[in-house]
Amino acid sequence: MTRPRSRRGGGRPTIADVARKAGVGAITVSRALREPGRVSEDLRRQIQAAVDELGYVPDPNARALASARAEVFGVLVPSLTNNVFAEVVRGIYDSLSDSPFRIQIGNTHYSGLEEERLLQVFGSQRPAALIVAGIDQTPGARRLLEKAGCPVVQVMETGPDPVDMMVGFSHFDGGRTAAEHLLEAGYRKIGFIGARMDPRSQRRLAGYRAAMEAAGLFDPRLITTTPVPSSVSLGRELFRDALAKMPTLDGVFCNNDDIALGVLFECRRASIDVPKQIGIAGFNDLDMMQVSFPSITSVRTHRYEIGTRAVAMALSAIAGNRPEQRIVDLGFELMRRESTAR
Amino acid sequence: MTRPRSRRGGGRPTIADVARKAGVGAITVSRALREPGRVSEDLRRQIQAAVDELGYVPDPNARALASARAEVFGVLVPSLTNNVFAEVVRGIYDSLSDSPFRIQIGNTHYSGLEEERLLQVFGSQRPAALIVAGIDQTPGARRLLEKAGCPVVQVMETGPDPVDMMVGFSHFDGGRTAAEHLLEAGYRKIGFIGARMDPRSQRRLAGYRAAMEAAGLFDPRLITTTPVPSSVSLGRELFRDALAKMPTLDGVFCNNDDIALGVLFECRRASIDVPKQIGIAGFNDLDMMQVSFPSITSVRTHRYEIGTRAVAMALSAIAGNRPEQRIVDLGFELMRRESTAR
DNA sequence: GCCTCACATGGTAGCGCTACCATTTGTCTG
DNA sequence: CAGACAAATGGTAGCGCTACCATGTGAGGC
Numbered sequence: 109m110t111r112p113r114s115r116r117g118g119g120r121p122t123i124a125d126v127a128r129k130a131g132v133g134a135i136t137v138s139r140a141l142r143e144p145g146r147v148s149e150d151l152r153r154q155i156q157a158a159v160d161e162l163g164y165v166p167d168p169n170a171r172a173l174a175s176a177r178a179e180v181f182g183v184l185v186p187s188l189t190n191n192v193f194a195e196v197v198r199g200i201y202d203s204l205s206d207s208p209f210r211i212q213i214g215n216t217h218y219s220g221l222e223e224e225r226l227l228q229v230f231g232s233q234r235p236a237a238l239i240v241a242g243i244d245q246t247p248g249a250r251r252l253l254e255k256a257g258c259p260v261v262q263v264m265e266t267g268p269d270p271v272d273m274m275v276g277f278s279h280f281d282g283g284r285t286a287a288e289h290l291l292e293a294g295y296r297k298i299g300f301i302g303a304r305m306d307p308r309s310q311r312r313l314a315g316y317r318a319a320m321e322a323a324g325l326f327d328p329r330l331i332t333t334t335p336v337p338s339s340v341s342l343g344r345e346l347f348r349d350a351l352a353k354m355p356t357l358d359g360v361f362c363n364n365d366d367i368a369l370g371v372l373f374e375c376r377r378a379s380i381d382v383p384k385q386i387g388i389a390g391f392n393d394l395d396m397m398q399v400s401f402p403s404i405t406s407v408r409t410h411r412y413e414i415g416t417r418a419v420a421m422a423l424s425a426i427a428g429n430r431p432e433q434r435i436v437d438l439g440f441e442l443m444r445r446e447s448t449a450r
Numbered sequence: 451m452t453r454p455r456s457r458r459g460g461g462r463p464t465i466a467d468v469a470r471k472a473g474v475g476a477i478t479v480s481r482a483l484r485e486p487g488r489v490s491e492d493l494r495r496q497i498q499a500a501v502d503e504l505g506y507v508p509d510p511n512a513r514a515l516a517s518a519r520a521e522v523f524g525v526l527v528p529s530l531t532n533n534v535f536a537e538v539v540r541g542i543y544d545s546l547s548d549s550p551f552r553i554q555i556g557n558t559h560y561s562g563l564e565e566e567r568l569l570q571v572f573g574s575q576r577p578a579a580l581i582v583a584g585i586d587q588t589p590g591a592r593r594l595l596e597k598a599g600c601p602v603v604q605v606m607e608t609g610p611d612p613v614d615m616m617v618g619f620s621h622f623d624g625g626r627t628a629a630e631h632l633l634e635a636g637y638r639k640i641g642f643i644g645a646r647m648d649p650r651s652q653r654r655l656a657g658y659r660a661a662m663e664a665a666g667l668f669d670p671r672l673i674t675t676t677p678v679p680s681s682v683s684l685g686r687e688l689f690r691d692a693l694a695k696m697p698t699l700d701g702v703f704c705n706n707d708d709i710a711l712g713v714l715f716e717c718r719r720a721s722i723d724v725p726k727q728i729g730i731a732g733f734n735d736l737d738m739m740q741v742s743f744p745s746i747t748s749v750r751t752h753r754y755e756i757g758t759r760a761v762a763m764a765l766s767a768i769a770g771n772r773p774e775q776r777i778v779d780l781g782f783e784l785m786r787r788e789s790t791a792r
Numbered sequence: 793g794c795c796t797c798a799c800a801t802g803g804t805a806g807c808g809c810t811a812c813c814a815t816t817t818g819t820c821t822g
Numbered sequence: 823c824a825g826a827c828a829a830a831t832g833g834t835a836g837c838g839c840t841a842c843c844a845t846g847t848g849a850g851g852c
Binding site for chain 1: 515555
Binding site: 134135136172175176 | 838839
């Protein structure tokens, strides 16, 4: 004796209700929804009518359980408020908005351990794809990615050894390009100011250092960094520190645009002429860099495109295609502006 | 004849594997994990050992299907890159990071229709709670929220008629306070500059207007708005427009801080003295407002706290408590700075 | 005209977990 | 010391969906 259970609150319609109403088998409804091509025109119309009338929406949990695959993209980023990652995430959302895939974001707070924990959690859902920021996973995280059984895209950076696929650019080259530009503009005592100093910042620093060493101008006292999260106010403070340490500074390459803006404000307050006395270059090229006064030179990065491209590659892999390129370098663009126009 | 199916790729351990290894029933494992208090110390230890050894992680999909409730918080925001919502979302994430709840974010792109669509999708998952930005849902969206069968928190704003609970503040009062401050500082021809003009911006405008009318100084030509998304560069352009329309302008209340910063930059470029010739006030009080030069007056809003408070209220409701207050007003704080110190 | 085969549809048996009962054991009352 | 009752544990039956296989039908080949 099995009386129907009514655990479910509203008792929303199930696939069986649709099947009954349309006068077909449940499996045919399932197919009509997922592979319309395999169901005859007639039935498809009938089923669609029943779906509309009942307001049927498939239960993604039941679907995931039965098919051993959730229609979920797992996305791991180190920060939600940093505009850089927010843009990448926006690209991901926009690219998936018309697909059946949901998105699950994890915030690692720049912690490898937290990343590992989140990968464990995500893995238990059997996601359709994973997109993770960075290429410096812990060995444990890397192992989890490798046995995730789904396409994996590492974003933000390119490197030699992808877990599966990669979309990004070379932060080393970006840092070097900015420093070389400052050198070409005639600056000599060029400082590096950086906050947070995650692995990507470290590589931008390395690029800066390579350029300075090639010019025979490197001096460790030119470098001012902190692990503290980046902000405009921090940029001001770090610049004051840098200037105290090395009063003859005549240029700065900033880790990112927030810092650069802070430096600009501090110059203004201290009546230091930009670009005459000090040249400033930032990184990422946020919208405000081109409208600040003076406008600020920055390395434009293609953050939104990193998100859209990562999704495109993952979708292609899900569809069963081999990727043409496992590693996609989207490059960057140096935007020369007033702040370095000596 | 039922031979075991091995659809599942890696064949990761299930609750039955743990139960077998620990020598108990599956249901006891389930309980040990969810309600440890109801399982004896001994078994709990035994089960934990088996879980650790096998690396068992419960399948959230199966769990959701069986219990008719997914451990998911659905969050709907109009933008992912707008710092305001990014901060709210960060508060939500931080508050839930140690809980079993996952988070599912939906980006409505400021569209009521898209919000409705996303609520439909979210509803099909039977989330544990819903957090939605704003109080101006379409009738359809409101209906979906009402029959969601879970706690609902509307955030960012307070209003008279919550679906369930609310956390935010009065944008009308915020706008009025900013305008009154400019009036007190001695400005008279105070413009309103706004981009995007979502419902919250509209109410800030209404607050500004109320203050100006009370002072007998309102003039529709003082208002410059656009539906275009907000940005620093847009702030510059809108300010130019405003000035062209009304050259005697001596103050501006900006919809948000990006716009305010754009106005400041434009003043600098056009050699307009701030605060002597023009007073500037922004909204939200982003970090950079206090370090810009001159620093910019702004209305500080408690965005992160909106996120944390919303989660706290939802968790309390999930735990079965009646909320002490259905409507929580977190207020705001006027930060007086150099840009309005005439 | 029979066989093959593709195509359309359906039935059955779970996916991994938990709700709902049962059952067992120990503890407390009168 | 019987009866009542709480605490601890387990069995059974699904949650709503899809993978797998079976069946029926008509077109095409020989």
